[in-house]
Amino acid sequence: MASIEGALLDFKRLDRLAAGEMAIHRLDPRAKVLATLVFIITVVSFGKYELTPLFPFFLFPVVTVAAGDLPAGYIVRKIALLCPFALVVGMFNPIFDREVLVHLGPFGVTGGWISFASIVVRSILTVGSALALVGVTGFSAVCSALERMGMPQTFAVQLLFLYRYIFVLTEEGARTARARELRAFGKRGKGMGSYGPLVGHLLLRTWERAERVHRAMLSRGFDGRFHVRRPFRFGVVETLFTLGWSAFFVFCRLVNVPDLLGSLVTEVFR
Amino acid sequence: MSHHIVEVKDLRHTYPDGTAALNGVSFRIHHGEAVAVIGANGAGKSTLLLHLNGYLVPTGGEVRIGDFPLTRETLPEVRRTVGMVFQDPDDQLFMPTVFDDVAFGPLNLGLPPHEVERRVMDSLMRVGAEHLREKPPHRLSGGEKKRVAIATVLAMSPDILVMDEPTTGLDPFARRQLIGLLKEFRHTRIFTSHDLDMVLELCERVIVLREGVVVADGPAREIFRNEELLAACRLERPLSMQGCPVCGNTARQSEDITRKRKEAMDE
Amino acid sequence: MHMADALLSPAVGGTMWAVSAGTIAFSSRKVRRELDDRKVPLMGVLGAFLFAVQMINFSIPGTGSSGHLGGGLLLTILLGPSAAFLTIASVLVVQALFFADGGLLALGCNIFNMGFIPAFIVYPLLYKRVVGKHPGPVRLTLAIMVSAVVGLQLGPLSVVLETWFSGISALPVSTFLLLMQPIHLAIGVVEGAVTVAVVSFVHKARPEILQGALEARPIGVHLVRTVLIAFLAAALLTGGIVSWFASKDPDGLEWAIARVTGKEELKGPEQGLHGALAALQNKTAILSDYAFRKPVAPKNGGTQPGDETTKVEESRLGTSVSGLLGALMTLAFALLSGFLLRRRKQPAGRAGN
Numbered sequence: 025m026a027s028i029e030g031a032l033l034d035f036k037r038l039d040r041l042a043a044g045e046m047a048i049h050r051l052d053p054r055a056k057v058l059a060t061l062v063f064i065i066t067v068v069s070f071g072k073y074e075l076t077p078l079f080p081f082f083l084f085p086v087v088t089v090a091a092g093d094l095p096a097g098y099i100v101r102k103i104a105l106l107c108p109f110a111l112v113v114g115m116f117n118p119i120f121d122r123e124v125l126v127h128l129g130p131f132g133v134t135g136g137w138i139s140f141a142s143i144v145v146r147s148i149l150t151v152g153s154a155l156a157l158v159g160v161t162g163f164s165a166v167c168s169a170l171e172r173m174g175m176p177q178t179f180a181v182q183l184l185f186l187y188r189y190i191f192v193l194t195e196e197g198a199r200t201a202r203a204r205e206l207r208a209f210g211k212r213g214k215g216m217g218s219y220g221p222l223v224g225h226l227l228l229r230t231w232e233r234a235e236r237v238h239r240a241m242l243s244r245g246f247d248g249r250f251h252v253r254r255p256f257r258f259g260v261v262e263t264l265f266t267l268g269w270s271a272f273f274v275f276c277r278l279v280n281v282p283d284l285l286g287s288l289v290t291e292v293f294r
Numbered sequence: 295m296s297h298h299i300v301e302v303k304d305l306r307h308t309y310p311d312g313t314a315a316l317n318g319v320s321f322r323i324h325h326g327e328a329v330a331v332i333g334a335n336g337a338g339k340s341t342l343l344l345h346l347n348g349y350l351v352p353t354g355g356e357v358r359i360g361d362f363p364l365t366r367e368t369l370p371e372v373r374r375t376v377g378m379v380f381q382d383p384d385d386q387l388f389m390p391t392v393f394d395d396v397a398f399g400p401l402n403l404g405l406p407p408h409e410v411e412r413r414v415m416d417s418l419m420r421v422g423a424e425h426l427r428e429k430p431p432h433r434l435s436g437g438e439k440k441r442v443a444i445a446t447v448l449a450m451s452p453d454i455l456v457m458d459e460p461t462t463g464l465d466p467f468a469r470r471q472l473i474g475l476l477k478e479f480r481h482t483r484i485f486t487s488h489d490l491d492m493v494l495e496l497c498e499r500v501i502v503l504r505e506g507v508v509v510a511d512g513p514a515r516e517i518f519r520n521e522e523l524l525a526a527c528r529l530e531r532p533l534s535m536q537g538c539p540v541c542g543n544t545a546r547q548s549e550d551i552t553r554k555r556k557e558a559m560d561e
Numbered sequence: 562m563h564m565a566d567a568l569l570s571p572a573v574g575g576t577m578w579a580v581s582a583g584t585i586a587f588s589s590r591k592v593r594r595e596l597d598d599r600k601v602p603l604m605g606v607l608g609a610f611l612f613a614v615q616m617i618n619f620s621i622p623g624t625g626s627s628g629h630l631g632g633g634l635l636l637t638i639l640l641g642p643s644a645a646f647l648t649i650a651s652v653l654v655v656q657a658l659f660f661a662d663g664g665l666l667a668l669g670c671n672i673f674n675m676g677f678i679p680a681f682i683v684y685p686l687l688y689k690r691v692v693g694k695h696p697g698p699v700r701l702t703l704a705i706m707v708s709a710v711v712g713l714q715l716g717p718l719s720v721v722l723e724t725w726f727s728g729i730s731a732l733p734v735s736t737f738l739l740l741m742q743p744i745h746l747a748i749g750v751v752e753g754a755v756t757v758a759v760v761s762f763v764h765k766a767r768p769e770i771l772q773g774a775l776e777a778r779p780i781g782v783h784l785v786r787t788v789l790i791a792f793l794a795a796a797l798l799t800g801g802i803v804s805w806f807a808s809k810d811p812d813g814l815e816w817a818i819a820r821v822t823g824k825e826e827l828k829g830p831e832q833g834l835h836g837a838l839a840a841l842q843n844k845t846a847i848l849s850d851y852a853f854r855k856p857v858a859p860k861n862g863g864t865q866p867g868d869e870t871t872k873v874e875e876s877r878l879g880t881s882v883s884g885l886l887g888a889l890m891t892l893a894f895a896l897l898s899g900f901l902l903r904r905r906k907q908p909a910g911r912a913g914n
Contacts, residue, residue: 028616035659040433064666069571072729079888079895086899093903110565113730113737121731128885136731143567143729150566150664158658164390164430166658176589179647184390185605186651190612191432192384197613216751219619220758223630227759228766230610236385237602239349243378244450245370245402248598286887310769388602 028198034102035190038155041094042162048091053161053169055262059084059269060157066273067149072139073125076283078149080276084269085152092160099159103151114143163187181250193230200226299324299360300346300376300454300482306354307341307506315341317506318355328483330493330514333503334528339458339486342503346456346484347376359454374403377452377481381459383439387431392423392442395431399450417448421475437468441475454482461489490532494518502527563656563671564720566664570727577723578669584677585650588643600644608648611636612655619755628751633679634709635756638688639770642680649676670723674716683712701764702757709753710746717741 042049048056063084070078089096121136158166164184171180200222208218300323307316315338323329331339344350345357348369359375362368380386389395396417400410418424421441426434434442440460447455460476461469473492476483487493493500493514500517502510504527510517517523518531530536537547566574592600611632618629637645650672656662657671691704721737724730730737764771 028613031616031660038659039430060665064566064664065571065575068566068569068574068666076885076888079891082892082895083898086895087902090899090902096899109563110567113565113568113724113732116732116736117730119731120733139729139731146567147565147664150666154658154665163655163658176586178589178593179585179651181601182604182608182647182651183654185388185602186608186612186648186655188388188390188430188432189606189609190655193606193609193613194616197610197617201617216619216755216758219617219630220755221762222617223614223755224759224762224766226614227610227763230606231603231767231770233385234599234603234606236380236382237388237606238599239344240378240380240386241388241398241598241602242349243347243373243376244399244446245373246398246598247402248601251398251401282885282887282891284887285890286885289886289890388605 028194028201032191032194032198035194037098038102038158039163041092041159042165044092044094044160046091046093046160048088048160049162051265052258052262053165054173054258055266056157056161057166057169057173058266060153062266062270062273063153064150066277067146069277070142070146072142073135075138075142075145076286077276077280078142078145080281081149081273083272085149085156088153088156088160092156094156094159099152099155102155103148110143110147114140117143177250189233192233193226196229197226299358300484301358302342302345302355303358304355305342305345305352305357307338307345307350308353315506316345319503319506319508320355321501321508321511323482323484326480326482327499328497329485329499329501330497331484331486331501331503332488332490332493332527332529337503337527338506339503341506343378343456343458343484343486346454347373347378374450375452376454376456377447377450379443379447379455379457379460381462383436383443384431386443386446387434387439390430391427392418392429392431392434393427395442396446396449399446403450413449413451414445417445418442420448421445422471435468437464437471440464440468440472444475452481454484455479456484458486459488460485461487461492490518490529491534494532494534502529563662564667564674564723566666568724568727568729569666569670570729571666573723573727574666574669576669577673578666581650581669581672581677584646584681585672588646591643592647595643600640604640604644604648604651607636607640608651611648611652628748630755630759631675631713631752633675634683634688634705634712634752635759637680637684638705638756638760642684645684646676646680649680670720674719674723678715678719679708679712682715683708687711698761701760705757705760706750706753709756710749713745713749713752714742717745 063081067078067081088094089099117140118134118136121134121139123135124132125135125138126133161169164187167175167180167183167187171177204218204222302322303320305316305319306314308314319338319342331342333339341350345352345364346359348357348364357364359368359372362372364372387395389398393414396414397410400413405413414427415424418427421444423438423441423445426438426442431439431442444457457476460472464472469489469492473495476496483496485493485497497514499512500510500514501508502517502523509527510520510523518535521531524530592604614632615629633645633649636648639645640648653662653668653671653675657665657668662671688704688708691707692701696704718738718741721734721741724732724737725734760771
């Protein structure tokens with residue numbers, strides 16, 4: 025089954041990127057999480073017809089990807105595959121919203137198309153920043169950042185466990201699915217008749233694994249509480265990073281930089 | 295805890311679904327001994343191991359570790375004394391990084407941070423895995439996972455090491471590395487394994503289980519020469535004790551060769 | 562169907578975030594109080610199971626398409642509401658971060674739609690009532706089917722409402738509902754059937770797993786009520802606060818406010834920059850009159866070109882062209898800076914390695 029293995033490989037790749045050693049990787053994860061949150065909130069706070077003011081926001085994901093030395097092509101491909109739901113729903117905007125808002129020479133552009141374009145740009149920005157965040161921070165670090173920002177420990181532990189065993193169980197799932205695939209011909213053998221027991225088996229094995237993990241925890245003195253060391257430090261660099269980006273986002277939220285720039289240029293060449 | 299004795303007296307265990315896994319197992323293992331518990335699949339090996347650190351409660355009989363009987367009160371002490379390495383290291387390594395995982399036990403013991411740090415580094419050094427400290431477990435190879443799993447147990451400074459199928463799933467090089475490592479330990483060691491050549495190399499003594507009973511308990515070489523017993527227990531001689539089909543050496547000759555090779559390696 | 566950031570307004574996204582975060586805090590406390598430390602690894606590993614299972618497909622007879630298990634209901638049956646909610650939420654967090662299913666702001670909505678609904682609405686109010694204490698196979702099947710179908714009607718309904726309240730999509734609610742609900746009726750039936758198959762398989766192989774879940778103390782009615790009341794309160798409060806702020810921004814008023822407040826708020830080096838830009842903006846005032854944004858009255862969809870815009874009709878073209886030009890320039894600048902940054906970094910990176 026290509027899809028499940030492909031997804032796993034993809035997952036592992038993004039995970040490996042986070043092990044980078046660039047300066048941005050070494051920042052306290054809280055700084056990166058905070059900046060990303062401010063970014064997303066400012067981006068989605070624009071009105072539905074606001075398109076051009078969104079463009080300065082590309083600076084954040086682009087700079088993060090560059091500073092983290094992440095493979096840009098990979099991130100772009102990943103973004104391109106995403107958000108089918110938003111796009112499908114957005115496609116209806118041009119159909120239902122036909123008021124012409126802008127004239128580009130002889131062409132009239134309707135509000136629907138503008139808001140659709142805005143949805144697309146928003147998708148790219150929000151998805152891109154989330155991917156960039158994981159790529160330069162790593163999942164466990166994002167979790168510990170959230171925990172230190174007030175997320176309950178039970179949930180943080182849950183996220184860490186989940187993350188650890190995704191690798192184990194997806195491989196197990198992929199093996200099981202492959203075993204079925206190899207003995208299924210065409211659609212036969214891949215229906216719900218085989219799916220129920222397949223998932224059931226996987227579930228039982230999962231359950232047994234949980235029991236073994238629990239045993240391993242007990243044998244090392246687990247008593248229901250987690251003691252985790254915290255190597256992070258929110259220093260001057262982190263403060264500057266968070267405040268700097270946030271100031272930039274707020275500034276771009278309040279001032280339409282592209283319009284200013286554009287009118288400046290058209291003025292000059294007039 | 296001067297002598298790290300493991301004593302099992304008439305141990306019985308019946309699972310809730312009615313399967314009787316152990317029907318009166320008794321033995322005594324002394325300080326510094328390396329003992330293998332062998333037997334066919336379903337003979338009760340894993341059930342036996344799970345009693346040694348109190349994960350399963352006996353239906354009948356008794357387990358004594360050192361000077362204590364295993365009870366609810368002595369459980370924490372026993373779990374520190376008996377270090378368990380499970381068969382699948384993926385079950386044992388559950389924390390985000392190798393360091394966190396090795397530190398899990400010492401932190402649960404309530405040790406101060408610098409002591410935790412020291413123990414983690416010592417144990418990782420011991421198994422030759424100090425370069426892996428910041429790696430997440432899912433990015434380790436099979437052999438690395440196994441060694442780190444052993445380090446997680448060493449960090450608790452146990453007196454007794456219990457290992458379930460230590461060599462399963464390792465490539466020959468990683469297996470050889472692991473055997474070398476286990477040879478260095480001076481702990482009381484108890485293994486279960488189907489890798490009888492490893493057993494022959496590591497253990498002086500073998501306990502054979504069949505259907506939940508001890509059918510033989512004695513020096514490894516003696517037991518491995520008893521064809522009748524081995525056949526009855528669905529076992530066979532270690533390959534190094536069998537005649538070589540290619541060069542025509544007899545069993546005795548190949549045993550000598552193995553011993554010489556071993557001695558050469560030990561030097 | 563994951564809700565997406567791009568369709569959300571901050572008010573709706575923020576509200577759902579608050580609700581989901583509150584429920585996570587509540588469930589975490591509850592799970593910790595249960596003091597069943599077996600659940601720690603169990604929840605983690607079952608979350609990974611859910612993740613893996615959602616990637617395995619089966620073919621749906623007669624349609625040529627394929628589906629997979631959603632699993633929210635299955636987990637709730639196995640783990641009980643609080644633990645299941647945390648498990649589902651954790652899976653959604655990973656999906657949002659790694660596969661960007663939806664995005665980070667939409668995470669609150671997704672946790673609500675796919676976690677809260679099955680665990681705290683469908684399970685206690687429907688499943689538990691139908692299934693009773695000692696269910697036979699027929700009753701168990703019935704309970705699962707009904708719960709799956711209802712759960713998968715409520716989820717999409719919630720997606721539609723969240724989209725509608727956000728007002729980014731122009732799709733009318735009725736059309737949207739007609740598109741979503743019937744499809745999800747079919748999906749619900751399939752989900753129910755698969756859940757029944759898995760549950761009966763587990764029931765045969767290891768009955769004690771399900772028995773434990775069935776005999777678990779049912780969560781009291783008062784608990785459900787507490788959660789629902791807390792949810793309503795959180796929704797009203799955050800919705801009110803956020804929309805109070807948010808309602809000001811799309812109508813262009815905020816530009817004026819920003820011009821007033823901006824200078825005072827931005828301090829240090831930005832002040833100079835901002836001052837310069839403001840001056841620049843004054844110089845080009847005729848062109849940058851934001852005709853592009855003026856006619857917009859977004860929330861109610863209608864656009865009323867005021868007489869002010871007719872006055873600047875001439876400059877409209879200029880503004881929109883300049884706006885697009887500026888947008889392209891900004892984009893180019895962003896990409897270029899990334900490129901330059903990387904060029905500069907690379908040798909350093911290599912030296913570091």
